Amino acid sequence: MELTTNKEPLIDWNPLIKHAKQAYKNAYAPYSNFHVGAAALDADGNIFSGCNVENASYGLTVCAERNCLSFAVNQQSAKINALLVYTEQEKLTPPCGACRQVIAEFLDQGAHVASANHLNNLQVWTVKQLLPDAFTPKLLP
Numbered sequence: 001m002e003l004t005t006n007k008e009p010l011i012d013w014n015p016l017i018k019h020a021k022q023a024y025k026n027a028y029a030p031y032s033n034f035h036v037g038a039a040a041l042d043a044d045g046n047i048f049s050g051c052n053v054e055n056a057s058y059g060l061t062v063c064a065e066r067n068c069l070s071f072a073v074n075q076q077s078a079k080i081n082a083l084l085v086y087t088e089q090e091k092l093t094p095p096c097g098a099c100r101q102v103i104a105e106f107l108d109q110g111a112h113v114a115s116a117n118h119l120n121n122l123q124v125w126t127v128k129q130l131l132p133d134a135f136t137p138k139l140l141p
């Protein structure tokens, strides 16, 4: 019998999908019309959500994942154990490069990040899979 190291995460993604889907509805995306919601689960079982917020000065746009994590910090959340991104795109939406760096700041390398959509598709990664050899606070003197 073959041993596997790729175990299914023990995370119930359904509450995160529910919260991220609600946040998705609040997205401010008049330029791209690419709505995104995100939800993060902390060690105390709290769920925090966020949506993408665009700006007429496009570079100032902030993704749902970063807004979600900022909200969690603002609410004095415990350690974030999981994060989920929700879109209504046929292809699942992984976090962008900037968000991967911010995710690596607040989630352990072995923590799970998922993408879900309205078609009930779900893909799960570890933080390490999304951003190998991440620059993290552990590297600071």
Ligand SMILES: [Zn+2]
Pocket (backbone or CB within 6 Å): 063, 064, 065, 066, 095, 096, 097, 098, 099, 100
């Ligand atoms: Zn992003």
